[in-house]
Structure formats: structure tokens, C-alpha cells
Amino acid sequence: MMPASAAPSDELEYFDTHSAPAHLAAISTQLQEFVNLHHAHGRRVVLVSSGGTTVPLENQTVRFIDNFSAGTRGATSAEYFLEAGYAVVFLHRQFSLLPYSRHYSHSTNCFLDYLSEWGRIGEDGDGASSDGGDVVVRERYRAQMLDVLRKYRRAKEQKTLFLLPYTTVTSYLFLLREVALRMQVLRNDALFYLAAAVSDFFVPPDRMAEHKIQSGDLPGAPDTAGARADTTAAAAVAGMEAHDDDSGLGARGKKLVIDLDPVPKFLKRLVEGWAPHAMIISFKLETDPNILLYKCHQALNRYSHHLVIGNLLSTRKFEVVFVDKKADQWIRVPEAREGQEQVEIESLIVPEVVRRHDRAIGAKEAGEPAS
Structure with missing residues (x-):
């Protein structure tokens, strides 16, 4: 039996008693144009949700409840989905990390440390003897920055990245529903990768x-x-x-x-009503390793979606577990050798998700149950 917090009447009441984000109609039109463009080109579209949601305590908000999420998982994953040929609707917490710019906005170095003034000899020998006055990228960072720049420009030119910001849990849910409805035309080519840390409670x-x-x-x-x-x-x-x-x-x-009241569980509504043909993936973060797998299986059984990716707070950057109806599969980052950069775990997560999406589409086209 569905818990009271997930009852459809609670879900409908939530939307009836909360105000939709401003300009939702205009956003819906832009979303439809984005989806139609890539549907016409036969390109798959993934919604990547990212960052945390706030719970305001006042209408004219000064105080609110928040969580620690900076959007690292979502922003990084979005880049790998773009590399895999997907168009990405990036539903993100305003001012959290964004694809591509994350390399510099979330760095131990100040962004200005990547730059030098042409004509001024820096500590690493950059510059040349001229009056110049131009700003240039320092030599040691040029190759990496050029690579990131080219990927960003390709996404812009191909119009494969749609940025959609939110702040509160309410704006997140309204936008999630709107994206799902606009993506229905994609059927099996739609993928939902729900990496955002969504608040469980709110003040009515x-x-x-x-x-x-x-x-x-x-x-x-x-x-x-x-x-x-x-x-x-x-x-x-x-x-x-x-x-x-x-x-x-x-x-x-x-x-x-x-x-606080519990936020109704909208994942069931997403699976059964808003995006019935899409592949849907949720994330489960825990701090207690003894309950992680149990909570993942519980979510899978309760909402009947395709995959839960579980991770522990302390090791989330190094290992995750894929939990579906058949088996549990751990994915771990190999230990970096001396002088090598640490592999981003999203570079392992996203290709496995894409493989599973391939299999799900193939099974549906063949009239077989999706694995």
C-alpha cells in the first residue's frame, strides 16, 4: 500500500496550494522547442537534476533550510552525457556548479590565478616584453582550458545544453513536471538522471x-x-x-x-504519469553503510523505476552501487598512480547508464521486458 506521504491526492494538493515559478509558460515554450529540435535529429535527451533545494521559512525569505549539495555530481555527469551524444536539460540549483565552468568556479585556485597579463613576466615565466595589456591564459593551464572551451562551444553551437535554474523545492517540482511533460514526445529516447538532493520536508x-x-x-x-x-x-x-x-x-x-510537513513523493507520479516511457534513475545518499543497499532496494520497490544509484557521503567520489531488479553492481574509481590525476567517478557512471539505456531501448523495440 502506498504511504500517505506519497498519495496522489497529496501530490495534486501540493501543486494546488503552491505558486508556480514566474514565467513558467515561457519556459515551457523554450523547453518544447529544445526537445522538438533534438527529437527531429534523432538525438536522445536526458534531464539531469543537480544541486540542493531550499525550504523557505518565511514568504519574504530571509531564513531557509538547505543541504550541503554543490551540484558536483550533476554538473560533471552533464558533461559526460553531452560527450555521449545526448542533449541535456540541466535542472540545477541557482548558483550551484554548471557544466564546463565548474572546472574553474569550484577550484582550489582563484580563477584569476589561471590568467596572466601579456607583457608582464609571471612567476611561471609567462608573458613577453611588450606594453601589451592583454589578458592571456597562463601556459600551464592552456591545454586544459582549450579542451574545456572547445567542448563548451560545441554544446552552444549544437544547442545541446538547456540550463534551467531553480531555488526552492517547490520551483524544482513544478519545473520537473513541466520538463517531463514536454519530453513525453521522446518516449524511449528520454532519460531522467535525478542527482539533485531534494528536500524531504517543507513548511506549508x-x-x-x-x-x-x-x-x-x-x-x-x-x-x-x-x-x-x-x-x-x-x-x-x-x-x-x-x-x-x-x-x-x-x-x-x-x-x-x-x-515541517513531508514533501509528497513525486517519483511514483513521474514513473507512472509524467514520463511513462522514459528510463528513470534516482540517487540515494546515506551515511550509514549498513542501510544503503536496503534503502536502495526499498526505493526501487516503492517507485518501480529502472535504477537506483546508491552512494555513501564519505565515499561518494570514489564508489557507487547500481541497484536494479536483477543485481547490485559496484563501480569504483581505480587508485590513481603517482603523477596521475584522479579519475572522476562520473566518467564511469555515465557510460554504464548509457549502456543500460541502450539495452532498455533495444528491449522495448524488440517487445521484450527491459532489464
Whole structure:
């Protein structure tokens, strides 16, 4: 029996009680044009979701709940899907990592360390004796940057990368549904690679404070007692209780107790209604190795999609496990030798996903059950 949190009525109510992102109609038109272009060229399209989702605590949001995800898995995977010939709808957390620019925006070096001023001799000998004034890439970084630049320009020229930002869990879900509906025309050529870290809980709109929730009295306000009452009322509306704290903070200190509702589980809706012909892959991140496989199989059985990719927080960059209805398959990065760069695990994950997508399409075309 489907849990109450995943009931279809809850899913429908969620959309009915939340506001859609601004310009959703315009976004839908752009998505349809993108999908139609690649469908006409016989190119497969993958939706890659990436980054975390925020849970606002106020309508005029100052405070929100977040998670650690920077979008590394999604941005890196998107590049490998593009190399494999897919067009990519990159549904990403605003300001998280992006394909190609991630090489420089998420580096231990400042981006400016990759550059030099022509005519000025740098610490690595770059430059030449001229008045110049032009900005150039330093010699040691030129080959890598040229390779990244060419891949980025190819994606731009072929229009194979569609960037679609979101911030909140609500905007993510509205956009996910819209992308899925627009991609239905692709049928078996559609792939969903759900690498985003989606929030499990939210504050319902009717319990959300309108303004910033205050942490104490407002000194100097015309009616401090009234202001404090307003603050307490706002906290109560949001499902939060302001409590006096007798700890070292003193009598004016506050505890904030947040009462969150579970986000309905939309994966079942995606599998059965929004994208019934697509291959759908979800990710499962855990910190306890003793429950990882159990949670992966539980998700697979509950939502009946094609594949769960499980990973542990501590080893997610070095190993993952593919869990489907037949077997568990571990994929591990080989140990780098001295002087070699560490292999990105996404360079192993994506080709295996593509192979499985190939098999699934072949089985459907042959009228066989997909493996």
C-alpha cells in the first residue's frame, strides 16, 4: 500500500496550494522547442537534476533550510552525457556548479590565478616584453582550458545544453513536471538522471510567516509588547514556537521549534504519469553503510523505476552501487598512480547508464521486458 506521504491526492494538493515559478509558460515554450529540435535529429535527451533545494521559512525569505549539495555530481555527469551524444536539460540549483565552468568556479585556485597579463613576466615565466595589456591564459593551464572551451562551444553551437535554474523545492517540482511533460514526445529516447538532493520536508504556505521571524524583542519600537506578540504569532502561523530560554542567552533568548510537513513523493507520479516511457534513475545518499543497499532496494520497490544509484557521503567520489531488479553492481574509481590525476567517478557512471539505456531501448523495440 502506498504511504500517505506519497498519495496522489497529496501530490495534486501540493501543486494546488503552491505558486508556480514566474514565467513558467515561457519556459515551457523554450523547453518544447529544445526537445522538438533534438527529437527531429534523432538525438536522445536526458534531464539531469543537480544541486540542493531550499525550504523557505518565511514568504519574504530571509531564513531557509538547505543541504550541503554543490551540484558536483550533476554538473560533471552533464558533461559526460553531452560527450555521449545526448542533449541535456540541466535542472540545477541557482548558483550551484554548471557544466564546463565548474572546472574553474569550484577550484582550489582563484580563477584569476589561471590568467596572466601579456607583457608582464609571471612567476611561471609567462608573458613577453611588450606594453601589451592583454589578458592571456597562463601556459600551464592552456591545454586544459582549450579542451574545456572547445567542448563548451560545441554544446552552444549544437544547442545541446538547456540550463534551467531553480531555488526552492517547490520551483524544482513544478519545473520537473513541466520538463517531463514536454519530453513525453521522446518516449524511449528520454532519460531522467535525478542527482539533485531534494528536500524531504517543507513548511506549508498557510503556516508560513510573511516577514522575517524575529529572535527577540524589538528595542525602541513604539509598542514592544505588541511587536513581540506579532513575532510570536508569525512563528505560530509558520508552525514554529518561540520559547523563553533560561540558558546563558538570558530571558530574551529564543528557541525555534520548526514543524515541517513531508514533501509528497513525486517519483511514483513521474514513473507512472509524467514520463511513462522514459528510463528513470534516482540517487540515494546515506551515511550509514549498513542501510544503503536496503534503502536502495526499498526505493526501487516503492517507485518501480529502472535504477537506483546508491552512494555513501564519505565515499561518494570514489564508489557507487547500481541497484536494479536483477543485481547490485559496484563501480569504483581505480587508485590513481603517482603523477596521475584522479579519475572522476562520473566518467564511469555515465557510460554504464548509457549502456543500460541502450539495452532498455533495444528491449522495448524488440517487445521484450527491459532489464
